[in-house]
Amino acid sequence: MSQFWRLDGPLQTLVLAAKQKRLPQVIYWGPPLPASDDCTALAAAHALDVTGGMLDANPDLSICPEASQSFPGQPGLICRDALGCVLRPEFRFVKDLAQGKNLCLTYADEDLGLTYEAHFELTDSSNILTCWSRLEATQPLMLNWLAAPVFPATQLSDAMISFSGRWIGEFQTHSIPWRAGIHKRESRTGRSGHEHFPGLILPEIGARNTTGRAYGFHYGWSGGHQMIAEELPDGRRQIQFGHACDSHDGLAQSFETAKLHTVFSDNGFNGCGIAFQRHLRDHILTFPKASLPRPVHYNCWEAIYFDHDLASLKDIATRAKDLGAERFVLDDGWFGQRDDDSSSLGDWQIDARKYPDGLDPLIDHVKSLGLQFGLWVEPEMVNPDSNLYRAHPDWVLGPHDQLLGRQQMVLDMARDEVQSHLYDCISALLESYDIGYLKWDHNRILPLVNVTQTQGIYALLARLRAAFPHVEIESCASGGGRIDFGILQHCQRVWLSDSNDALERSQIQHGAALFLPSLVTGSHVGPRLCHTSGRVFDMRYRAWVAAQRHMGFEMDPRELEAQEAQVLSEVTQWYKDNRGWLATADILRLDSSDPSVLAEMQLASDASRFVVFFNQLHSAQQILPRPLRLTGLDPKARYVLHLRNRDEVSKLSRGAPLLKSQDLQASGAWLMTHGLHLPYAMPGSIWVVEGQKL
Known part of the structure; x- marks a missing residue:
């Protein structure tokens, strides 16, 4: 049979x-x-x-x-x-x-x-x-x-x-x-x-x-x-x-x-x-308001770290708004006695030393600017130096003499009393303040692998989302340590990496594109001097890398020179003008015969338009850029292509490729077989080519 x-x-x-x-x-x-x-x-x-x-x-x-x-x-x-x-x-x-x-x-x-x-x-x-x-x-x-x-x-x-x-x-x-x-x-x-x-x-x-x-x-x-x-x-x-x-x-x-x-x-x-x-x-994915565009994000972490000052934060929020931000996120250091990462995880009450009047003055200022307010939390963790640990050392997962990670331990999420306590703490914040977003961090690996730990966090997130459906949640775990379709049943954004180095970020985004759409993938413009690599990149490069995904900023806007602020504002406006169709576009990785080039194409769901990002990571081994073949187009259709940032052409580009001076019209067959000839690109730069179906 x-x-x-x-x-x-x-x-x-x-x-x-x-x-x-x-x-x-x-x-x-x-x-x-x-x-x-x-x-x-x-x-x-x-x-x-x-x-x-x-x-x-x-x-x-x-x-x-x-x-x-x-x-x-x-x-x-x-x-x-x-x-x-x-x-x-x-x-x-x-x-x-x-x-x-x-x-x-x-x-x-x-x-x-x-x-x-x-x-x-x-x-x-x-x-x-x-x-x-x-x-x-x-x-x-x-x-x-x-x-x-x-x-x-x-x-x-x-x-x-x-x-x-x-x-x-x-x-x-x-x-x-x-x-x-x-x-x-x-x-x-x-x-x-x-x-x-x-x-x-x-x-x-x-x-x-x-x-x-x-x-x-x-x-x-x-x-x-x-x-x-x-x-x-x-x-x-x-x-x-x-x-x-x-x-x-x-x-x-x-x-x-x-x-x-x-x-x-x-x-x-x-x-x-x-x-x-x-x-x-x-x-x-389920968004609180799926019809709304993805807001441009500002996170204050790399601007202030644990140094919270209300006047400075208000100034930073105002500057972020002027650059185009639509959401302001207050990161680590607002609770307990949290002046560094050695204490207070688990004590989810406002630090009265830093915020004697609570978070209302900051939130009121942020809301007056027309920005949404978001807050960083790390509920699954506890510091030994915390009131929670002193009251409930038995709530910790694993042995008490375990190795610490970032000076913290993990709460046993399988315990009902732990889930209930964390729900009460987070819901109290969400009920007391106008918070539309939580950056939910997870900075320590577990002392042991346990199915019930994951089931416990799923249950807590589901309960919070049911009670506060208007709140968006980002999954962060020292950057990209917890990204998968399971956690994204409960969250609407991932923090892809703690690296704001634009070159590293380009490569990370390129790998993740085989699984993640742009609207869920957080990407931020970092400081001029990258805090994790020590490298310096031009604002044009940093901004265009961030604009390829869910765009945000994480630098101190007070450091920006006028020209940097102008560039960032212009790229941010480009993102806002295009994010509607980009949210449902397919990210297509392009094959480049030059290993120093990383290229992708985002194609609209109706295939009527696209944008190509040609990322020159390093110096090429050959003198001239090799042609870049596109993909996913209608071979019989005709397209018009515009080099969006042709004003950034280097003086080392002395020839006359067409896109350097005017738009290109060609068939899909030509673009997918012959490919684009672009001007010479400096290492650490991006060409942005916009395409429209005629």
Whole structure:
């Protein structure tokens, strides 16, 4: 007896096949198949040969590979009973439920009292296939590992693209060659992490940003997670994602993975990026007022740090308003006895030394300028030097003699009393003051990886959002330490990195564009002297880098010279004039033959207009700029292109490329095949090319 299930979307088809009521395996995942293709014939064609040194048949690479079936690789489930004995289930079909593009398959091992569910949801508008697994047990058991539904990896790939990073260096892309055995990446820091972003791109040979076939994966979970990419002894390959091993404490009877978001692309890496961007934007994010444009953001952290002075803050807010800011965020140092990072986390009461009349005088001034007011908080953390810790040392996660991180510890978010206390503290602030935004920070890794910690923060955020739906929340974790589709069910913005170095920020944004749309990605104009790298960049470069995402400022506006202020105001106005269509635009990474150039194109949802950012990171090895091919255009349509910042052309540009002096009209075919010739660019500069469909 064979069984088949098929999910078809405009851009991809998934076919599952099972025999003898066993767990199914993916026998096809790729471009759309004709409806006439017979699943029985496909399953027969999927069968592999057997040769010497093998079993007499190939164990199924199923959606949950079973050790009981002599599977030679990583199983999809590892668990033990209450006595510690390893369980090796043999699941058999119970039922299926198909509703439109949604499919739920249920299997059971009656002898062991285990029920396994695999869920699949195909979203046509974003081209994302979302899947997750559930395990139910009649008796308590210990779970070591449960994978979301497992996918085979293409064998027409010679490398995989994974994402690592560090503080002020997030979303670094690495090409990892396939090899026999397991490539495993595991985050055990208790958050999605700078180090191991839970994403993967599998390109087929020859695929690039704009061409070729690729497969994308993102595990939407904000806690510890694990990814396994394995090449089996027989040559088959599998991809598994799930919570970090042993992150479930104690015995339980019900377990569920986070959602694994997957996509097949016939348009290179950009096909994956477009799908992830659209799915997050259109199906996961919820804004307090979605119809309002994204406000230009000002954060005072790198202007004042812990040195709070009401007169100075009012002056800074006024100057920020004059530059174009629409939101003012008061960062760390407003509460407890907080003069540095060694004390007062947990004491969420206004520091009367700095604000004897509370926050009202500052908020009143900010509101009088027409700005929204926002506030920094870090509720999940506590300093040993705090009233909260002295009153409740038992609320801390992990041992009391643990290593500190940034001189702080983590509160145990699994405890109801901790969640209730934090809700009371934050809600008191939101009820007392006109606050429209919270920058929610998370500056310390966890002392241990724990599923209930992540579930606890999700519950707290959900409760706050239900009570205060007008408040927008930003996810920050020393910058980009907690960015994933799980946390973004509860937040509306991410602080991509603590680095305001414009060159570093360009590279971080470029990597993140494979998953994040611009409207959720915070990007700020930093100080003239970058506080994390010590480098100095021209205001034009800093401003245009920030304008590529959700724009903001984080410098001290009192340091600006008149020319810098004028440039920043002009670029900010450009952002405001264009943010309406940019909010729903696709970010398309462009292929550059010059490694010193980082280029992207933001294409409107109706494809009527676009903007190209040509970022000259370093000095090129050749003298002249190489042509830059565009992508995503209608080959038969004609476009007019304008070099927005042609007044910034260097004296070293002595030739006459057309865009230097006038607009260019050309077909989409020309722009995507021949490409643009731009003037010579100095290192640390950006060309901004605006395009309109005629």
